[in-house]
Every structure is written in C-alpha cells, then in structure tokens.
Amino acid sequence: METALTALASVQASTVLAVGIMIGLAALGAGLGLAIMSGKFLESAARQPELIPVLQVRMFITAGLIDAAFIISVAVGLLFAFASPFLVGGLAP
Incomplete structure (x- = not known):
C-alpha cells in the first residue's frame, strides 16, 4: 500500500513540475514572440508610414495566433x- 502511495505522490509531483515548466516556457515564448513582432512592426511603420493600416491588421492577426x-x-x-x-x-x- 505504501508503494502505491509513493508512486501516486511521485506522479503528482512530476505532473506539477511538468505543468509549471510547460506554462512557463509557453509564456516566455509568447512574450519573446510578441516583443520581436512588435519591434519589427515599429521598424517597418517608421520606414513606410503609408503601410501602417495593412501592417497593423497583419500584426494583430499574428499576435492572436x-x-x-x-x-x-x-x-x-x-x-x-x-x-x-x-x-x-x-x-x-
């Protein structure tokens, strides 16, 4: 019985650790992706201001993805x- 409880605790601990890593890395990736994309949008908007409406729509679609x-x-x-x-x-x- 004790080995079953130990195995259950081990699975729960591993699950909690995996969930934390999964959410943390996803947040890091989303943050970096949005930061890089926003920077490139600002660069392109500064270069060609007449394309801002087209670029803005594409930026929001990509940010949603x-x-x-x-x-x-x-x-x-x-x-x-x-x-x-x-x-x-x-x-x-």
Missing part, C-alpha cells in the same frame, strides 16, 4: 493539473 498557442498550452497544463490522465480514475484526489 501567438497568444492562441500560449492559451492552448495553459489549457493543456490545467487539464494535466486537475484531471490528470496519469492517475487511476482520471481525477486527482
């Missing part, structure tokens, strides 16, 4: 944290 990847990662992380498929019964106690 970058944020969507982060939101999906958070959703998968929360799924693993609260309804872990690695535990017997599928629900964390």
